[in-house]
Amino acid sequence: xxxxxxxxxxxxxxxxxxxxxxxxxxxxxxxxxxxxxxxxxxxxxxxxxxxxxxxxxxxxxxxxxxxxxxxxxxxxxxxxxxxxxxxxxxxxxxxxxxxxxxxxxxxxxxxxxxxxxxxxxxxxxxxxxxxxxxxxxxxxxxxxxxxxxxxxxxxxxxxxxxxxxxxxxxxxxxxxxxxxxxxxxxxxxxxxxxxxxxxxxxxxxxxxxxxxxxxxxxxxxxxxxxxxxxxxxxxxxxxxxxxxxxxxxxxxxxxxxxxxxxxxxxxxxxxxxxxxxxxxxxxxxxxxxxxxxxxxxxxxxxxxxxxxxxxxxxxxxxxxxxxxxxxxxxxxxxxxxxxxxxxxxxxxxxxxxxxxxxxxxxxxxxxxxxxxxxxxxxxxxxxxxxxxxxxxxxxxxxxxxxxxxxxxxxxxxxxxxxxxxxxxxxxxxxxxxxxxxxxxxxxxxxxxxxxxxxxxxxxxxxxxxxxxxxxxxxxxxxxxxxxxxxxxxxxxxxxxxxxxxxxxxxxxxxxxxxxxxxxxxxxxxxxxxxxxxxxxxxxxxxxxxxxxxxxxxxxxxxxxxxxxxxxxxxxxxxxxxxxxxxxxxxxxxxxxxxxxxxxxxxxxxxxxxxxxxxxxxxxxxxxxxxxx
Amino acid sequence: xxxxxxxxxxxxxxxxxxxxxxxxxxxxxxxxxxxxxxxxxxxxxxxxxxxxxxxxxxxxxxxxxxxxxxxxxxxxxxxxxxxxxxxxxxxxxxxxxxxxxxxxxxxxxxxxxxxxxxxxxxxxxxxxxxxxxxxxxxxxxxxxxxxxxxxxxxxxxxxxxxxxxxxxxxxxxxxxxxx
Numbered sequence: 001x002x003x004x005x006x007x008x009x010x011x012x013x014x015x016x017x018x019x020x021x022x023x024x025x026x027x028x029x030x031x032x033x034x035x036x037x038x039x040x041x042x043x044x045x046x047x048x049x050x051x052x053x054x055x056x057x058x059x060x061x062x063x064x065x066x067x068x069x070x071x072x073x074x075x076x077x078x079x080x081x082x083x084x085x086x087x088x089x090x091x092x093x094x095x096x097x098x099x100x101x102x103x104x105x106x107x108x109x110x111x112x113x114x115x116x117x118x119x120x121x122x123x124x125x126x127x128x129x130x131x132x133x134x135x136x137x138x139x140x141x142x143x144x145x146x147x148x149x150x151x152x153x154x155x156x157x158x159x160x161x162x163x164x165x166x167x168x169x170x171x172x173x174x175x176x177x178x179x180x181x182x183x184x185x186x187x188x189x190x191x192x193x194x195x196x197x198x199x200x201x202x203x204x205x206x207x208x209x210x211x212x213x214x215x216x217x218x219x220x221x222x223x224x225x226x227x228x229x230x231x232x233x234x235x236x237x238x239x240x241x242x243x244x245x246x247x248x249x250x251x252x253x254x255x256x257x258x259x260x261x262x263x264x265x266x267x268x269x270x271x272x273x274x275x276x277x278x279x280x281x282x283x284x285x286x287x288x289x290x291x292x293x294x295x296x297x298x299x300x301x302x303x304x305x306x307x308x309x310x311x312x313x314x315x316x317x318x319x320x321x322x323x324x325x326x327x328x329x330x331x332x333x334x335x336x337x338x339x340x341x342x343x344x345x346x347x348x349x350x351x352x353x354x355x356x357x358x359x360x361x362x363x364x365x366x367x368x369x370x371x372x373x374x375x376x377x378x379x380x381x382x383x384x385x386x387x388x389x390x391x392x393x394x395x396x397x398x399x400x401x402x403x404x405x406x407x408x409x410x411x412x413x414x415x416x417x418x419x420x421x422x423x424x425x426x427x428x429x430x431x432x433x434x435x436x437x438x439x440x441x442x443x444x445x446x447x448x449x450x451x452x453x454x455x456x457x458x459x460x461x462x463x464x465x466x467x468x469x470x471x472x473x474x475x476x477x478x479x480x481x482x483x484x485x486x487x488x489x490x491x492x493x494x495x496x497x498x499x500x501x502x503x504x505x506x507x508x509x510x511x512x513x514x515x516x517x518x519x520x521x522x523x524x525x526x527x528x529x530x531x532x533x534x535x536x537x538x539x540x541x542x543x544x545x546x547x548x549x550x551x552x553x554x555x556x557x558x559x560x561x562x563x564x565x566x567x568x569x570x571x572x573x574x575x576x577x578x579x580x581x582x583x584x585x586x587x588x589x590x591x592x593x594x595x596x597x598x599x600x601x602x603x604x605x606x607x608x609x610x611x612x613x614x615x616x617x618x619x620x621x622x623x624x625x626x627x628x
Numbered sequence: 629x630x631x632x633x634x635x636x637x638x639x640x641x642x643x644x645x646x647x648x649x650x651x652x653x654x655x656x657x658x659x660x661x662x663x664x665x666x667x668x669x670x671x672x673x674x675x676x677x678x679x680x681x682x683x684x685x686x687x688x689x690x691x692x693x694x695x696x697x698x699x700x701x702x703x704x705x706x707x708x709x710x711x712x713x714x715x716x717x718x719x720x721x722x723x724x725x726x727x728x729x730x731x732x733x734x735x736x737x738x739x740x741x742x743x744x745x746x747x748x749x750x751x752x753x754x755x756x757x758x759x760x761x762x763x764x765x766x767x768x769x770x771x772x773x774x775x776x777x778x779x780x781x782x783x784x785x786x787x788x789x790x791x792x793x794x795x796x797x798x799x800x801x802x803x804x805x806x807x
Binding site: 152181182223225322325381382383384392393394418419420421422423424479481482543544546547548591594595596598599602603606609610612613614 | 640655657658662663666670674675682687
């Protein structure tokens with residue numbers, strides 16, 4: 001057996017390499033990737049110098065095509081060209097049915113998941129897989145620009161995304177082979193980019209109107225802390241709706257009486273988008289649309305456009321008022337309103353938002369780029385390139401989480417706008433003698449009736465010890481992590497027995513389905529599955545090694561006895577040895593062991609850091625006294 | 629210092645009802661800076677779970693310590709008095725009368741010419757009452773004998789009543805906003 005190499009106590013671990021991380025804005029109409037290079041965050045452009053990637057995927061017998069190239073196919077091959085797939089993420093088949101002609105695709109139900117799948121020339125694809133295609137292109141862009149494999153990505157989601165929509169986004173990243181460092185809320189990402197750029201302090205509002213989603217977040221910025229006070233939104237409201245309203249208006253004006261084909265529908269939507277964009281800087285425009293036997297010509301102006309989109313903008317303003325109220329703020333308390341998302345280019349949107357908040361909205365930063373830029377800044381910190389001592393994000397849970405109680409009512413367990421991570425426990429009991437299992441239905445939303453809330457998942461608790469009815473006390477803990485994702489744990493309190501929890505998401509994939517999609521996707525790319533999985537394990541091992549080595553360097557002498565330290569060093573050495581080999585199982589085994597042997601150390605470190613935080617505060621107080 | 633200690637100790641405060649919000653916020657941020665999961669992205673799974681657990685506990689503590697009602701309930705629980713186990717409240721008739729008047733005020737406000745302003749007035753009224761009950765709670769709690777603690781429980785129950793009206797009022801405001 002080889003001798004174990006132990007590093008000298010207190011010796012600096014190897015200076016760690018700069019990690020490669022990106023921020024990704026996965027938008028309804030456009031997506032972007034950005035990264036921090038030589039100190040500043042920049043959007044990574046494609047070979048033609050274009051920052052934006054249209055979120056469009058075209059399927060055929062050839063490998064899928066993404067972006068501008070796919071957009072060109074949209075008019076001629078609308079059924080195989082998937083546009084605005086973000087609107088389908090985390091949605092059920094019955095939701096999709098309500099979209100009607102907005103989505104011309106042929107939908108079927110993904111067996112057993114409640115998820116819609118789209119029938120294309122390349123076979124059936126799920127929204128998760130379509131999004132994964134977009135992510136793959138962005139990841140490749142990142143790899144090429146940074147010249148190496150990515151260590152991780154921060155992916156942004158609308159703040160008002162519910163649990164199922166968030167989970168679907170994370171699944172898509174996994175299918176694309178990306179390690180998700182964090183799901184970050186879009187307005188929060190914008191606030192980071194804006195706050196760090198302007199060095200602003202005070203309370204700000206971020207008004208984010210994209211292609212298909214609307215968010216408003218109220219944040220307090222102070223000394224590098226980004227504290228979200230409240231958030232609100234509508235995940236089915238955006239610039240797409242402006243386009244559709246224009247298209248519908250033109251259609252009715254044209255008095256066209258034949259059935260609108262998907263091709264014509266796409267053509268009208270493209271024209272509508274063009275009209276909207278031109279009216280952003282022209283008072284009026286002349287329109288001339290010809291498609292097969294369809295013809296319409298006319299002149300439209302800003303006043304006409306404003307009237308058409310006013311209902312949508314007013315809807316956003318109501319949500320803004322609600323968010324202000326939730327934050328216990330008045331418009332006059334705000335230092336600034338930051339405008340984010342392509343749809344805030346519309347002058348009328350700026351005008352009405354300015355009126356509501358009684359201030360000139362801030363449009364200095366490109367509204368298309370700011371979210372990806374903020375995500376890149378956060379990714380750089382999370383991956384460890386930049387110390388996070390000076391930046392702290394405190395985000396919130398956007399929608400209340402509750403459980404179904406008798407009579408179809410929702411009992412709220414975790415309230416909306418609660419700072420995450422958050423954990424709340426609730427006790428339940430059995431109603432029958434000898435009952436050993438129980439079912440819990442988790443819902444999300446503010447309404448009282450379960451039927452008006454969104455069904456998230458059904459949990460089954462098993463392994464409850466048999467007792468007389470009402471004697472068991474099952475404590476169910478709901479936890480929302482920093483990605484805004486929910487997990488559930490259950491424990492019988494009189495016996496201390498942990499019940500097992502099986503999650504059946506209402507709309508979404510189970511773990512093994514995601515793994516299967518990943519395998520299919522890699523097989524498609526003719527990549528070596530085994531090699532890629534091994535590489536991922538090695539990366540995990542390296543990450544853990546550097547994290548524990550660093551912990552030992554900082555606190556090993558203070559918090560560990562010589563024997564405890566030796567145990568950890570031995571485990572690290574074993575991990576180091578297998579990490580360079582090709583035995584994936586051995587790597588997982590040694591990762592587990594190294595984790596276990598350092599668990600107690602981790603807890604001591606956490607307690608010590610809390611003590612340190614309080615001591616630091618006391619010190620500050622003393623300093624203030626001295627100055628005073 | 630660890631999570632098994634009570635929320636006041638976690639925030640390095642003495643166990644008294646009056647808290648300084650600014651200093652609470654400073655402590656809260658310092659604690660989050662040390663424990664937030666964003667600091668542990670590359671760490672072992674155990675450490676990541678630990679961070680979520682610590683940060684969640686600190687969030688809950690901050691929520692309890694900054695809320696006048698939750699703080700009062702929490703202080704009673706530290707004395708071994710669980711409010712839920714105390715049976716239904718024995719409200720004095722005068723208080724119940726006032727409650728009915730408040731509810732009536734709320735209904736009238738809803739149909740007033742300027743419902744938003746009218747609701748604001750009811751809210752001010754509610755907040756003033758809540759504040760008065762807080763003072764009562766403190767004096768009862770500080771005396772600490774069994775009879776006074778029982779009275780403190782009643783006071784907190786009244787506060788709960790008012791808080792419920794406050795929530796209904798906010799619902800109304802919200803509806804006015806949306807429609």
